[in-house]
Amino acid sequence: MRVILSNIVAIYRKELQGYFASPLAYAIAGVFWFLSGFFFVVALQDTLQTAAAADQIAQPFDAAYALMQSFLGLMGVLSLFILPILSMGLYAEERKRGTLELLATSPVTNWVVSLGKLLGVLTFFITMVLPLLIYESITLSAANPPVNPSLLWVGYGGLILMAAAVLSLGMFLSSLTDSSILAAILTFALVLLLWSIQAIATAIGGPVGEAIGHLSLLKHYGDLVRGVVNTSSLVLFVSYIILGLFLTAQSIEALRFQRS
Amino acid sequence: MIEVEQLSKVYGSTPAIQDVTFAVEPGEILGFLGPNGAGKTTTMRILTGYLPATSGRARVAGYDVHEDSMAVRQRIGYLPETPPLYPEMTVEGFLYFVARIKGVSAGDRSRQVQSAMERCSLVEKRKTLIRKLSKGFRQRVGIAQAIVHDPPAIILDEPTVGLDPRQIIEVRNLIKNLAGTHTVILSTHILPEVSMTCNRVAIINRGRVVATNSPENLMAQLNAGSGYELEVDGDVATVQQLVQPIPGVRLVEPLRTEEVMEQASAPHRCRVRVASETDSDPGRDIAAVVVGAGLGLYEMRRTRASLEDVFLQLTMTEEKAPEASSDAEAGSEATVEPVIEDTAVASVATTSESAASEPATSEGEG
Numbered sequence: 001m002r003v004i005l006s007n008i009v010a011i012y013r014k015e016l017q018g019y020f021a022s023p024l025a026y027a028i029a030g031v032f033w034f035l036s037g038f039f040f041v042v043a044l045q046d047t048l049q050t051a052a053a054a055d056q057i058a059q060p061f062d063a064a065y066a067l068m069q070s071f072l073g074l075m076g077v078l079s080l081f082i083l084p085i086l087s088m089g090l091y092a093e094e095r096k097r098g099t100l101e102l103l104a105t106s107p108v109t110n111w112v113v114s115l116g117k118l119l120g121v122l123t124f125f126i127t128m129v130l131p132l133l134i135y136e137s138i139t140l141s142a143a144n145p146p147v148n149p150s151l152l153w154v155g156y157g158g159l160i161l162m163a164a165a166v167l168s169l170g171m172f173l174s175s176l177t178d179s180s181i182l183a184a185i186l187t188f189a190l191v192l193l194l195w196s197i198q199a200i201a202t203a204i205g206g207p208v209g210e211a212i213g214h215l216s217l218l219k220h221y222g223d224l225v226r227g228v229v230n231t232s233s234l235v236l237f238v239s240y241i242i243l244g245l246f247l248t249a250q251s252i253e254a255l256r257f258q259r260s
Numbered sequence: 261m262i263e264v265e266q267l268s269k270v271y272g273s274t275p276a277i278q279d280v281t282f283a284v285e286p287g288e289i290l291g292f293l294g295p296n297g298a299g300k301t302t303t304m305r306i307l308t309g310y311l312p313a314t315s316g317r318a319r320v321a322g323y324d325v326h327e328d329s330m331a332v333r334q335r336i337g338y339l340p341e342t343p344p345l346y347p348e349m350t351v352e353g354f355l356y357f358v359a360r361i362k363g364v365s366a367g368d369r370s371r372q373v374q375s376a377m378e379r380c381s382l383v384e385k386r387k388t389l390i391r392k393l394s395k396g397f398r399q400r401v402g403i404a405q406a407i408v409h410d411p412p413a414i415i416l417d418e419p420t421v422g423l424d425p426r427q428i429i430e431v432r433n434l435i436k437n438l439a440g441t442h443t444v445i446l447s448t449h450i451l452p453e454v455s456m457t458c459n460r461v462a463i464i465n466r467g468r469v470v471a472t473n474s475p476e477n478l479m480a481q482l483n484a485g486s487g488y489e490l491e492v493d494g495d496v497a498t499v500q501q502l503v504q505p506i507p508g509v510r511l512v513e514p515l516r517t518e519e520v521m522e523q524a525s526a527p528h529r530c531r532v533r534v535a536s537e538t539d540s541d542p543g544r545d546i547a548a549v550v551v552g553a554g555l556g557l558y559e560m561r562r563t564r565a566s567l568e569d570v571f572l573q574l575t576m577t578e579e580k581a582p583e584a585s586s587d588a589e590a591g592s593e594a595t596v597e598p599v600i601e602d603t604a605v606a607s608v609a610t611t612s613e614s615a616a617s618e619p620a621t622s623e624g625e626g
Contacts, residue, residue: 014346098344
């Protein structure tokens with residue numbers, strides 16, 4: 001058990017180190033921070049305008065809550081574009097450089113490697129998200145009456161869970177090819193599918209459509225952002241994460257058998 | 261230490277290796293010699309547990325590579341054809357990482373990493389990013405990652421490929437130093453490398469092991485043996501008459517046509533090859549007879565059987581055998597080609613290499 005943990009930590013640290021030494025990672029973080037700052041200003045102005053309009057007709061309006069919702073909604077969409085770029089190299093790069101041969105001939109299981117990698121890339125994503133949390137909490141600290149901080153935590157928890165699900169599936173797709181670009185495109189296609197699945201479900205209708213609708217990432221993310229914690233949402237995200245890890249471990253195992 | 265029994269691997273319907281059987285004793289260096297595509301890498305990948313074999317067994321330090329894969333992986337160091345390196349890591353950081361995933365305990369880690377860096381002369385580059393290292397240094401980092409956990413068995417796939425002559429010598433010395441404490445299998449298609457570094461050679465051709473023996477024994481086995489090349493006045497028949505009766509002389513034959521081309525410049529001379537019996541050295545008598553008969557002796561050169569001859573002989577006869585048994589199809593001619601080409605390339609590589617390595621040694625000493 002201790003050996004497994006130590007191996008996970010070794011892979012995790014190697015991954016993190018890789019991100020902090022990679023210009024691509026800095027570029028992604030830079031673009032993410034720029035866009036998120038821009039969206040925050042847009043969301044803030046929008047909320048202020050709505051609040052002013054609501055004031056004029058003397059309607060109650062929870063500006064803080066509205067701001068949080070619209071901003072996290074935008075962040076959810078932005079993340080869906082950024083996450084495939086983060087996950088694309090996880091295995092594709094290892095395959096291209098031949099370092100997969102090192103990992104596959106070391107006394108570590110595929111599970112350990114994929115879990116370490118997922119935790120590494122997730123930590124990088126959390127690092128990217130942290131500044132948003134800071135400037136949002138600064139703005140919300142001015143709210144009167146004060147905002148319940150657990151709302152904020154649940155919203156960001158949802159964002160990170162959704163990211164973990166996408167990254168896990170993206171990692172699987174990355175293990176299928178030795179081209180990072182192809183992995184990114186495949187992941188992006190999958191993300192688009194999971195995004196639009198609700199529309200597809202409504203089109204199908206009936207119990208089947210309803211069942212498919214539950215697979216939607218954005219629907220469950222939306223729930224969490226509204227502050228609604230459903231066990232079903234948590235189960236769905238965790239299922240996606242485990243599915244991604246499982247498929248990754250299997251695909252690396254299969255790679256050894258089919259290599260010619 | 262390493263036992264391989266009847267190992268076969270089939271990709272789809274093409275067999276990569278067939279019935280490969282050999283054993284390596286502890287502390288021994290086994291050279292795995294064969295033309296490109298002979299199945300060296302496949303065999304090594306099976307030994308490291310990277311590829312599953314189609315049939316047969318392989319054991320490292322008593323553990324089956326398939327059933328006890330984790331135990332084997334801990335006891336084996338492996339340098340694949342392209343060194344598996346993370347360019348964004350420093351040499352030291354990378355070796356720490358490998359030591360960790362190979363299961364070196366936290367207490368031993370820094371000592372092991374230090375000793376691997378010392379053995380591979382990497383100490384001065386410890387803080388350098390691997391991305392910035394030259395090819396020679398990368399190869400050394402590759403070897404360092406294979407020995408960092410001090411494994412009893414080390415497998416090196418073409419460790420000297422792409423290095424300059426001086427680096428090749430360094431790597432060979434490094435490998436020689438591993439002998440005794442480690443069991444090493446190294447693959448190569450460079451023949452002198454084997455005779456320089458290995459205790460034993462396994463020659464593999466088209467997925468089959470054609471010979472396993474010490475380099476010396478293999479050369480002794482070769483009945484073409486050693487002999488002399490002469491350039492004398494007079495014709496071949498005269499020389500044959502004179503030299504053939506000398507005890508210890510097995511055969512006198514004219515040199516091949518392309519070598520006789522120079523004859524045009526000296527019309528009265530001829531060049532012959534004298535093959536001697538094993539364990540005899542008739543050089544003195546040959547010289548005496550030729551000079552005594554009044555034939556001008558312009559050149560007399562000793563030729564020794566090299567591993568190259570053994571290799572050529574083994575891989576060529578292997579080639580001819582199936583051809584003879586199957587009723588000589590039209591395509592068989594074409595299938596012979598690649599092997600001949602490969603060995604030709606190998607011999608070219610060796611000559612250019614040995615020529616180039618000489619100044620490097622003197623430079624190293626001076």
